[in-house]
Amino acid sequence: MTDIDVPITTKKDWASDQEVRWCPGCGDYSILTAVQMLMPDLGMRREKTVFISGIGCSSRFPYYMNTYGVHSIHGRALPMATGLAVSRPDLDVWVVTGDGDALSIGGNHLIHALRRNVNLTVLLFNNQIYGLTKGQYSPTSEEGKVTKSTPFGSVDHPFNPVSLALGAEATFVARTHDLDRAHMMGVFRRAHDHQGAGFVEIYQNCNVFNDGAFEKITAREARPRMLIPLVHGQPVRFGDTNELGVMVDRQGQAHIVNVADVGEDAILIHDERHDDPGLAFLLSHLARGPSEPTPIGVFRAVDRPDYGSLLNHQVVAAAERFGPGNLTELLSSGTTWQT
Amino acid sequence: MTETTGHPMHELEKVVIRFAGDSGDGMQLTGDRFSVSSAIFGNDLSTVPDYPAEIRAPAGTLAGVSAFQIHISDHDILTPGDSPNVLVAMNPAALRANLHDMAAGSTLIVNTDAFVDRNLTKAGYAANPLADGSLTGFTVFEVPMTSLTLEAAKPSGAKSRDAERSKNFFALGLVSWMYSRPAELTLDWIASRFAKMPTVAEANTLAFKAGYNFGETAELIGGPFTVKATAFKPGTYTSISGNTALAWGLVAAGQLAKLPVFLASYPITPASDILHELSKRQNFGVRTMQAEDEIAAVGAALGAAYGGHLGVTTTSGPGMDLKSETVGLAISLELPLVLIDVQRGGPSTGLPTKTEQADLLMAMYGRHGEAPLPIIAARTPGHCFYAAIEAVRIALKYRTPVIVLSDGYLANSAEPWRLPAVDELPDISVEYAAGPNGPDATFLPYLRDPETLARPWAVPGTPGLEHRIGGLEKADGTGDISYEGANHELMVRTRAAKIAGIAADIPPVDVDDPGGDAEVLVLGWGSTYGSIVAAVERLRRRGLKVARAHLVHLNPFPAGLGDAVKRYPKVLVPENNLGQLTALVRAAFLVDAQVITKVQGQRFLYSEIEAAVLAAMEAGA
Numbered sequence: 001m002t003d004i005d006v007p008i009t010t011k012k013d014w015a016s017d018q019e020v021r022w023c024p025g026c027g028d029y030s031i032l033t034a035v036q037m038l039m040p041d042l043g044m045r046r047e048k049t050v051f052i053s054g055i056g057c058s059s060r061f062p063y064y065m066n067t068y069g070v071h072s073i074h075g076r077a078l079p080m081a082t083g084l085a086v087s088r089p090d091l092d093v094w095v096v097t098g099d100g101d102a103l104s105i106g107g108n109h110l111i112h113a114l115r116r117n118v119n120l121t122v123l124l125f126n127n128q129i130y131g132l133t134k135g136q137y138s139p140t141s142e143e144g145k146v147t148k149s150t151p152f153g154s155v156d157h158p159f160n161p162v163s164l165a166l167g168a169e170a171t172f173v174a175r176t177h178d179l180d181r182a183h184m185m186g187v188f189r190r191a192h193d194h195q196g197a198g199f200v201e202i203y204q205n206c207n208v209f210n211d212g213a214f215e216k217i218t219a220r221e222a223r224p225r226m227l228i229p230l231v232h233g234q235p236v237r238f239g240d241t242n243e244l245g246v247m248v249d250r251q252g253q254a255h256i257v258n259v260a261d262v263g264e265d266a267i268l269i270h271d272e273r274h275d276d277p278g279l280a281f282l283l284s285h286l287a288r289g290p291s292e293p294t295p296i297g298v299f300r301a302v303d304r305p306d307y308g309s310l311l312n313h314q315v316v317a318a319a320e321r322f323g324p325g326n327l328t329e330l331l332s333s334g335t336t337w338q339t
Numbered sequence: 340m341t342e343t344t345g346h347p348m349h350e351l352e353k354v355v356i357r358f359a360g361d362s363g364d365g366m367q368l369t370g371d372r373f374s375v376s377s378a379i380f381g382n383d384l385s386t387v388p389d390y391p392a393e394i395r396a397p398a399g400t401l402a403g404v405s406a407f408q409i410h411i412s413d414h415d416i417l418t419p420g421d422s423p424n425v426l427v428a429m430n431p432a433a434l435r436a437n438l439h440d441m442a443a444g445s446t447l448i449v450n451t452d453a454f455v456d457r458n459l460t461k462a463g464y465a466a467n468p469l470a471d472g473s474l475t476g477f478t479v480f481e482v483p484m485t486s487l488t489l490e491a492a493k494p495s496g497a498k499s500r501d502a503e504r505s506k507n508f509f510a511l512g513l514v515s516w517m518y519s520r521p522a523e524l525t526l527d528w529i530a531s532r533f534a535k536m537p538t539v540a541e542a543n544t545l546a547f548k549a550g551y552n553f554g555e556t557a558e559l560i561g562g563p564f565t566v567k568a569t570a571f572k573p574g575t576y577t578s579i580s581g582n583t584a585l586a587w588g589l590v591a592a593g594q595l596a597k598l599p600v601f602l603a604s605y606p607i608t609p610a611s612d613i614l615h616e617l618s619k620r621q622n623f624g625v626r627t628m629q630a631e632d633e634i635a636a637v638g639a640a641l642g643a644a645y646g647g648h649l650g651v652t653t654t655s656g657p658g659m660d661l662k663s664e665t666v667g668l669a670i671s672l673e674l675p676l677v678l679i680d681v682q683r684g685g686p687s688t689g690l691p692t693k694t695e696q697a698d699l700l701m702a703m704y705g706r707h708g709e710a711p712l713p714i715i716a717a718r719t720p721g722h723c724f725y726a727a728i729e730a731v732r733i734a735l736k737y738r739t740p741v742i743v744l745s746d747g748y749l750a751n752s753a754e755p756w757r758l759p760a761v762d763e764l765p766d767i768s769v770e771y772a773a774g775p776n777g778p779d780a781t782f783l784p785y786l787r788d789p790e791t792l793a794r795p796w797a798v799p800g801t802p803g804l805e806h807r808i809g810g811l812e813k814a815d816g817t818g819d820i821s822y823e824g825a826n827h828e829l830m831v832r833t834r835a836a837k838i839a840g841i842a843a844d845i846p847p848v849d850v851d852d853p854g855g856d857a858e859v860l861v862l863g864w865g866s867t868y869g870s871i872v873a874a875v876e877r878l879r880r881r882g883l884k885v886a887r888a889h890l891v892h893l894n895p896f897p898a899g900l901g902d903a904v905k906r907y908p909k910v911l912v913p914e915n916n917l918g919q920l921t922a923l924v925r926a927a928f929l930v931d932a933q934v935i936t937k938v939q940g941q942r943f944l945y946s947e948i949e950a951a952v953l954a955a956m957e958a959g960a
Binding site for chain 2: 062070088339
């Protein structure tokens with residue numbers, strides 16, 4: 001899809017004239033900036049780029065991009081984006097969604113878009129709260145969470161979005177967070193360049209209804225000990241001096257260990273291209289929540305033909321095999337008789 | 340084998356035959372082959388299947404009975420007939436399930452071999468109806484079809500269990516002789532259909548011939564009869580069901596609009612056949628997607644429409660419930676979209692395989708907010724083809740979702756259909772927006788065509804037209820988010836005016852009133868067409884002055900409807916619901932329209948409409 005005649009653009013060209021209306025201090029701003037800064041580097045044309053969203057704070061995103069965009073209905077961005085991406089493979093289709101939009105009301109569409117491997121990029125803003133409806137717990141909120149709709153604490157067990165995507169055998173799965181623009185841009189670029197469904201969970205702070213949800217792991221001083229960077233082909237190591245690592249035991253369980261205790265050879269080597277999503281799944285729920293050391297980066301990136309390409313190949317092959325459709329022949333294809 | 344020398348030929352104007360047996364007895368196939376023979380023979384015909392909702396209900400039970408009714412005639416007919424003249428019953432359950440539809444004096448052809456104690460018990464018979472005198476008043480022909488089939492099929496070498504399965508061809512042979520259908524057509528068909536299974540082909544051929552010859556020699560049947568060829572309008576004909584006609588109509592509409600068809604659907608009875616048929620048509624550029632649910636199906640169709648394709652989704656009532664929020668989005672985005680609702684009995688899961696017309700008010704009003712859209716109803720299986728094209732034409736021209744209402748009866752019944760000349764079908768193509776339309780080379784996505792009030796269809800990929808739209812209320816012209824009260828009222832009224840304005844783009848109501856002085860207007864919509872026309876013809880033959888009109892466009896109503904319903908002293912509206920069009924007509928025109936209802940999962944018989952109109956006229960006299 002790379003087009004060598006794409007005009008040179010800057011971040012400004014990708015920003016629409018609409019006033020951005022998220023709450024001051026919202027994590028969404030930094031994600032928007034990361035996307036707008038990335039777009040000039042992707043080699044895509046503005047008119048070929050489409051952002052589709054559902055409903056929620058994050059779903060205002062398309063209004064701020066100077067591209068084509070649709071702010072659709074709650075949970076249904078992925079069906080619309082699927083129809084568009086499949087019928088128009090020449091377009092660069094992005095879906096912007098949140099934890100309620102993608103995992104609660106739209107959960108069914110997410111798993112099916114991922115298993116089909118529709119050629120689009122999903123940015124899931126996970127703030128573990130319903131913001132637009134002013135503060136109810138979400139399907140990623142931790143157990144016991146006290147919100148307006150759970151004054152005595154939530155009794156719901158949360159989804160882990162990366163685990164869910166891997167369970168659906170998504171071909172590209174990554175996690176990043178709103179306080180690290182360079183990391184976001186790197187992950188977004190890879191998700192975009194991936195042929196098929198690129199799924200990115202973004203830990204995003206809602207400073208009004210769930211402030212500091214990810215602070216324990218994303219605060220600058222906490223990151224070395226609390227974020228585990230995944231690098232393909234490299235041992236999974238972290239810590240102030242890289243003293244910690246992830247090891248898989250003989251029962252297939254992942255543990256955080258002192259590298260000095262087990263030896264470097266015992267540390268798991270990250271393989272994002274492994275055909276089986278099992279190891280990536282282990283890593284995805286290494287942390288029970290954003291208060292423990294949490295892997296970020298690309299969990300899985302494997303090649304599998306995308307749904308639209310397969311369907312469009314069938315359409316081309318059918319025309320070659322049967323010839324282009326002839327309506328008169330179709331109407332006469334059953335038993336006919338003359339009077 | 341067409342020689343019938345020695346038997347006088349009795350000529351009939353028409354005959355209605357019902358084949359009934361167990362689900363596994365091949366009654367649909369038998370009926371279908373009889374239809375093809377009759378069509379090629381030159382009769383007008385109309386057929387309707389009646390099969391159980393269960394895939395395979397227990398053999399021999401009432402729930403497992405599968406039937407196929409065919410009406411053949413020497414003149415133009417529009418319904419599969421009221422009461423059958425002949426019932427072929429392959430077992431006791433088939434007899435018991437269908438006997439109540441048989442008039443006194445009609446003919447029963449029963450497979451006596453199946454009337455054994457076990458089958459009688461399964462069908463709920465305490466005594467054998469062939470022996471207890473309960474069939475007095477019918478002409479009963481007792482034929483041991485199973486044993487005659489087994490005997491006939493012996494030379495094929497088929498095992499008796501396999502040979503027994505050929506008994507439907509025995510029945511077909513017998514009825515083919517009885518009504519002088521040419522045997523060669525069926526024999527040729529058997530040869531080609533079972534070419535890869537020579538033993539089966541031979542057993543079926545022998546069974547068919549045995550049935551045919553049984554009629555010839557046994558002289559039990561009182562035949563043969565003949566129904567002369569119909570004086571059809573010259574042309575090439577094929578037999579078509581409503582679902583196939585809808586699918587072909589969509590293929591045609593894609594060609595006429597010069598747009599690739601994108602169909603996203605979720606399997607649901609009785610609409611799935613449209614998905615099946617279109618899935619075979621990839622060489623027309625048709626893309627089909629079996630979505631994960633009804634909501635995803637309409638969403639994907641809308642996404643494709645946003646991308647400039649012809650977006651379509653097909654479903655039945657429960658699916659319509661689920662799609663309604665996305666239909667509202669399509670109304671707000673003002674994008675072309677076609678929804679086909681093959682109605683079935685409701686509410687909820689209701690009667691999945693049975694017909695009903697009870698989704699009209701949902702189509703009309705089943706969305707939150709002021710959310711009008713055009714509604715089109717098909718009236719015969721063949722008309723489904725044109726209904727699909729008309730829906731696409733309106734959707735594209737006015738950038739609006741359009742609902743097409745078919746139903747379970749139209750979906751599965753079939754009639755001879757004169758093939759249209761493809762080059763005489765209308766060009767329904769529209770233009771995408773190509774460039775800026777506002778001041779300073781800006782693009783205003785909600786700047787409307789002054790005539791149609793349609794907004795530009797600006798598809799992604801067009802340079803300079805990048806814009807953002809959504810389900811939030813939009814400012815007139817710019818399409819920017821607007822919460823301003825006066826703008827909302829303007830947009831609500833504009834969307835309503837756009838749909839109402841379509842009335843000027845459709846034919847005015849066509850009232851059939853030969854004398855111009857009818858005392859009653861019978862107003863219908865959808866699949867009641869055939870029964871209403873037949874009933875009105877019979878009423879006129881009685882000397883009654885009855886006018887008739889049938890609506891294809893349910894929203895907006897065609898011009899002249901208000902005058903028509905006010906012109907007649909009495910307006911009667913037969914509907915397979917409790918009065919949905921009746922309510923719309925009463926509300927729109929303040930007339931005392933009266934409904935004639937039937938909600939039994941079955942189409943109206945023309946005699947039912949005839950009786951109801953007569954009763955109403957007598958009551959009003």
